[in-house]
Amino acid sequence: MKHGSRRGPPPPRGPRRKYGGHTTPPPPPARRGARARRPPSPPRPAPPRAPDSVSALKPTNDGWEADVEVLEVERVPDTTSVMATYRVSLDKEGDLVAYERTRRYTRGQIDRRG
Template sequence: MPPDRDGDEARPRRSQRLSAPRAMRSAAQQLEGLLGRAPESVSAVRPTDDGWEAEVEVLELERIPETTSVMASYRVKLDEDGELMAYERIRRYTRGQIDRRA
């Protein structure tokens, strides 16, 4: 196999797409490794042209009562092998907050 741009051997392509449950676990585990906080849930996962995108909910600041704890939603982008390529915090909110749609 020819070397890639960095001089490393190119990885063989997978013949099957990563499943949604495996993408969810991969997103949560890798984000935990970066943030040092365990995600509480994965609220969305969707396939993209080049992998997966997930939204992961993380407890950022624990408070008493629990409904006032600060949560954050992170958008996590994975490649087709489930490796984290990018992440960003997209929202912060209190645990007891309910989204209101117009």
């Protein structure tokens, strides 16, 4: 017997793989232009988060303006968590009218502004 020769029948093979390694065919491609015919949806605002703290509050003619600190990404250790400052506008009843993120930072960061 030669070195490297086999005895008996070859080992059984699994099912023949078609379609790039899968046994099922890929889904049919989407029709051209089907997506383009839909009107674009407006961007969704980020869901409101509970403020961690309020760092500024002042009355305005239309209600209130406040700077609130919000936890955006919680990490371990806590000093590496990502915080953000949002400027929010409230009407006279205290309902949210508008908001914008003005700053993003890690919780352990020292404020060097000012």
